[in-house]
Amino acid sequence: KVVRARILIALGIVAMLIALAGAAVGGYLWSQTQYYLGVADGQMAIYQGVPTNLFGLELSHPVERTGLDVDDLPENWRTQLDRGIVFDDLDDARAHAEQIEQESRSLAQQSQDDDESSENAKTTDTDTKGDTTDDAKSADSKSNGTKTSEQQDGGER
Numbered sequence: 001k002v003v004r005a006r007i008l009i010a011l012g013i014v015a016m017l018i019a020l021a022g023a024a025v026g027g028y029l030w031s032q033t034q035y036y037l038g039v040a041d042g043q044m045a046i047y048q049g050v051p052t053n054l055f056g057l058e059l060s061h062p063v064e065r066t067g068l069d070v071d072d073l074p075e076n077w078r079t080q081l082d083r084g085i086v087f088d089d090l091d092d093a094r095a096h097a098e099q100i101e102q103e104s105r106s107l108a109q110q111s112q113d114d115d116e117s118s119e120n121a122k123t124t125d126t127d128t129k130g131d132t133t134d135d136a137k138s139a140d141s142k143s144n145g146t147k148t149s150e151q152q153d154g155g156e157r
Contacts, residue, residue, distance in 0.1 A: 031059045035093040036084040037100070044068045044081060044100065046093045051084030063090070066097050073104055 031050045038047050040062045049060025070078055077100060087093040 028059065034086060034088065035063075035090050036060070036086045037081055037093055037097055038062075038084045039070050039081050040065060042070055044070055044073075044097060046090070046097060047084070048090075050086070064094075066101065068097075068101050068104060072108070073100070074107065077104075 031052075032048060034048070034050050036047050036049075036051050038045055038051060038060075040047075044066045045062045046064040046066070047060040048063045049058075052059050070081060073081070085096065087096065
């Protein structure tokens with residue numbers, strides 16, 4: 001009876017180890033059907049797997065790099081990429097990466113346009129202030145009946 005009990009315990013342990021190994025292999029194989037956007041060497045990249053480290057074992061690896069520097073992205077995108085943006089397939093990950101790249105280009109263009117617009121406004125504001133000052137001098141002298149030096153010299157200085 002003792003030998004039989006030991007054999008049953010050993011078989012139970014082996015069956016449990018096989019079940020655990022099967023679950024681990026199944027979990028790993030499932031993880032490799034997933035994709036996510038993350039960061040690799042400072043650039044946005046598409047990873048295969050899940051953004052998890054299990055007992056020191058990485059469950060993902062980069063499959064494509066987009067070439068887009070993460071530093072060029074707004075803070076909210078950087079935060080999401082640091083965590084990993086998960087997708088069910090590679091095509092979804094590629095489409096989302098393209099969307100992020102387009103938004104990044106659009107924001108960069110908008111920022112450039114805003115800078116140019118701001119620069120033009122400063123130039124126009126400076127020009128307008130100068131014109132206003134000259135007009136005010138001319139209006140003051142007309143109302144006082146006196147002539148400014150410009151008016152006396154015929155507009156020449």
